[in-house]
Amino acid sequence: MWNKIAIFIIKNRLRLVIVLAMLTAFMAYHAKNAEMSYDFANVVSQDDVDMQYFQRFKQTFGEDGNILVVGMQDNKVYRLQNFKELKALSEQLAQVEGVKAVISLPNLVQVVKDTAERKFATSPIFGTFPQTQPQLDSLLQVVRNQSFYDGQIINDKTGATLLAVTVDPKFLNSARRVEVMDNVMEHTEAFTKKTGIKLHYAGLPFVRAVMTTKVAGEMKMFLLLALLVTGFTLFVSFRSFYAVLFPLLMISIVVVWVLGTLSLLDYKISLLTGLIPAILVVIGIPNSTYLLTRYHYDYRKHGNKILALSRVISKIGVVNLVTNTTTAIGFVVFTFTHVAILYEFGVVAGINIFVTFIISIVLIPVVFSYLPPPSPKQLKHLDARPLNKLLEFIDFIVHEKRYLVYFFTTLALVLSLWGIYKVKTVSYMVDDLPEESSVNADLGFFENHFNGVMPLEIIVDTGVKQGVMRLPNLGKLNQLENFLRTQPILSAPISVVGLVKTATQAFYGGNPSSYRLPDNTERNFIFSYLAKQGEGANQRLLRSFVDSTGQQARISLKVADAGSRELDTLIINKIKPELREIYGGEGVTVEEAGNTMTFTRDDSGAKTTVSLTGTTLLFIKGNEYLINNLRSSLILAFVLVTIVIALLFKSARVVIISLIPNMIPLLIAGGLMGFFNIPLKPSTALIFSIALGIAIDDSIHFLAKYRSELLTNGFNVSRAITTSLTEAGTSMIYTSVILFFGFVIFAFSEFGGTKALGVLMSVSLLIALFTNLIILPTLLMSFDSGKYERDPYALIEHYDEYYLEHEDEELDLNQLKLKIEEEILEEDKKPVNGEVQRV
Structure with a gap:
């Protein structure tokens, strides 16, 4: 079959180039429509109880992650002129398109008692703007007397204050979010220039905007670096301008196809899919390396360019198809996770790995059929002495130092298992940004002064309409809030309790000591004032923390980005036991479903439900969900790769022998993670299945060569291994060097996950090269008898002939023509020294 494919490609080379150009133009047309992703992906299953509750929460209370905070200390x-500038800044930000509201020190209000109307009203604290410093100081003291704002807008102990900018949800998940952030930054930077006051930024809208901008920038940077690095390694390997230009042209076409695929499938460029173009540059170039190496090798043998190119297609084509399949497996397994971002990553990468194979098997032979044949200088790389010396040394180790190989392999595995034991699973909301980044520095500011800015919500459902405003329920809410205030990674809670306490304080003339819940005697008076609020500002604020039925109360908090482990400890070991203490007790049955606890009184059946929710919890849970799915993906990749190897060789022994050297690099990578304190998180868990899919390619090339050399050398295992190392080892080293330097570029990323991907992938693939050059042949020397019967059902038998050519045969191929199929076939079958030459 592959002979016919080779003839078809050579005969129809011009037509195929035209078709390829037209298809690429079509993909380029759609590629221009590829869009960036502007939201944090929902990775938790829609069937998950916590995800379902979070969706209901947003329907009732709105978005929890749409606040940008700007802080200063x-x-x-607090000087009059600068305070005027702060007031002007607040007014300017409120006018920015996409900003719904701005809460800051100059526009704070206080609740006052309207005795005439017997209701509470709100009054701007700075309604009459101060004209002197003493007036400002006096009004600032009024602010400090409003306990409701302490820990929310101002930290009275440290003097820090902040502006809370609420972004319209319509702008959050669109390209316009970046525009909103840019406009906000323009005003805040102008404020800093005028006053000299340093500002700090945090909040999910800001973090998302920063990450989106960086993803777009790094996508372009890594694509350029990948092209430069692979181009340089190709030139060093082949010493030919053509051998650099046309593989890079081929891979550039693939990049266009990647962007076109994203657009056609209506996927967006995310942190993961944004890496695909650069990754495909790295893993796609080896296709060209194998093709060109074989082309040069064949051409040097007989000097016929067209026959050499036809052999490249017929022999290397099926090898590259199999290796591209195993590489694709490392990506395609992500489509079984049912996680949108991983599914899209797996689909786009998997499709375009096979696109890379098709383009390379067509474009490289066709282009080089038009170019002059390689010169003797360009063929010198086939006799690279340093490389041959290295392979001779490896051959010596395999034959003479097998027990030493096993000793060091065992030692490496023991150390790796020890390191794996030390690996921790932890993730952060801004996990991918470096510690030294301004985002993390600013986040630290808010954690020091306000205990964090990441949203966390607690919803208490009293089970009874208007049940929230009952004093016993308010008392329990207050008890819960008092406990939450003691937790160092939580901000001061804000809820209906604070509003009722503020009302009590206002009822008694604003006395700070009256900031408390009313007792039974005071309740009727204070609540009668609250009942007359109408639809004013107080009522709207109340509706932010109590649902329309008065049955559910919302406690809104901010949490420090302390990591998934500490957050889990807080919820499981502290908050949930406290909830049992407050709402449980004798005669109360407690049921848990995810982060929701239901307390049912046995005597009356009355229920109180407490749920913890919010973007932070869903994000952390999503990372855990991802890690569990990626573990399953690795197992699936292992199974699929095993099936491919089994189909190729039809030998259980070969399957086991081939998998061992490819599992060792993964174990070593896991050990390095433990020793260098690299946590297991989605970005690092992603590496293992991809590395397995790529690393197994070397085993396939080596074993294919080894099986054919067994036949050529009369089933002599030692001689077959020596020849296989010499001939297959060269291409293995070339491609592994390209892969190593190609993935190393990702280590320069600002995203921690991408950096880990680059370091661990490059190290894993470099280790895989040596395990396949040393451990694999060592295992064959020890455990393979070398004797087997040819199996027509084993895929390996269909391309064993790639390696069964007699090196010393001289061919008379001067009559080879492109015009008709018979000429190629007849020329290929011409008797040489009484034998039929096989292509």
């Missing part, structure tokens, strides 16, 4: 802000 500088006494200069």
Whole structure:
């Protein structure tokens, strides 16, 4: 079959190039429509109880992650002129398109008692703007007397204050979010220039905007670096301008196809899919390396360019198809996770790995059929002495130092298992940004002064309409809030309790000591004032923390980005036991479903439900969900690769022998993660199945050569291994060097996950090269008898002939023509020294 494919490609080379150009133009047309992703992906299953509750929460109370906070800690802000600038900044930000509201020190209000109307009203604290510094100081003291704002807008102990900018949800998940952030930054930077006050930024809208901008920038940077690095390694390997230009042209076409695929499938460029173009540059170039190496090798033998190119297609084509299949397996397994971002990553990468194979098997032979044949200088790389010396040394180790190989392999595995034991599973909301980044530095500011800015919500469903405003229920909410205030990674809670306490304080003339819940005697008076709020500001604020039925109360908190482990400890070991203490007790049955606890009184059947939710919890749970799915993906990749090897060789022994040297690099990578304190998180768990899919390619090339050399050398295992190392080893080293330097570029990323991908992938593939050059042949020397019967059902038998050519045969191929199929076939079958030459 592959002979016919080779003839078809050579005969129809011009037509195929035209078709390829037209298809690429079509993909380029759609590639221009590829869009960036502007939201944090929902990776938790829609069937998950916590995800379902979070969706209901947003329907009731709205978005929890749409607030940008701008903080400062500088006494200069409390000087009259700078305070005027802060007021002007607040007004300017409120006018920015996409900003719904701005809460800051100059526009704070206080609740006052309207005795005439017997209701509460709100009054701007700075309604009459101060004209002197003493007036400002007096009004600032009024702010400090409003306990409701302490820990929310101002930290009275440290003097820090912040502006809370609420972004319209319509702008959050669109390209316009970046525009909103840019406009906000323009005003805040102008404020800093005028006052000299340093500002700090945090909040999910800001973090998402920063990450989106960086993803777009790094996508372009890594694509350029990948092309430069692979181009340089190709030139060093082949010493030919053509051998650099046309593989890079081929892989550039693939990049266009990647972007076109994203657009056609209506996927967006995310942190993961944005890496695909650069990754495919790295893993696609080896296709060209194998093709060109074989082309040069064949051409040097007989000097016929067209026959050499036809052999490249017929012999290397099926090898590359199999290796591309195993590489694709490492990506395609992500489509079984049912996680949108992984599914899209797996689909786009898997499709375009096979696109890379098709383009390379067509474009490289066709282009080089038009170019001049390689010169003697360009063929010198086939006799690279340093490389041959290295392979001779490896051959010596395999034959003479087998027990030493086993000793060091065992030692490496023991150390790796020890390191794996030390690996921790932990993730952070801004996990992918480096510690030294301004985002993390600013996040630290808010964690120091306000205990964090990441949203966390607690919803208490009293089970009874208007049940929230009952004093016993308010008392329990207050008890819960008092406990939450003691937790160092939580901000001061804000809820209906604070609003009722503020009302009590206002009822008693604003006395700070009256900031408390009313007792039974006071309740009727204070609540009668609250009942007359109408639809004013107080009522709207109340509706932010109590649902329309008065049955559910919302406690809104901010949490420090302390990591999934500490957050789990807080919820499981602290908050949930406290909830049992407050809402449980004798005669109460407790049921848990995810982060929801239901307390049912046995005597009356009355239920109180407490749920913990919010973007932070869903993000952390999503990372755990991802890691569990990626473990399953690795197992699936292992099974699929095993099936491919089994189909190729039809030998259980070969399957086991081939998998061992490819599992060792993964174990070593896991050990390195433990020793260098690299946590297991989605970005690092992603590496293993991809590395397995790529690393197994070397085993396939080596074993294919080894099986054919067994036949050529009368089933002499030692001689077959020596020849296989000499001939297959060269291409293995070339491609592994390209892969190593190609993945190393990702180590320069600002994203921690991408950096880990680059370091661990490059190290894993470099280790895989040596395990396949040393451990694999060592295992064959020890455990393979070398004797087997040819199996027509084993895929390996269909391309064993690639390696069964007699090196010393001289061919008379001067009559080879392109015009008709018979000429190629007849020329290929011409008797040489009484034998039929096989292509």
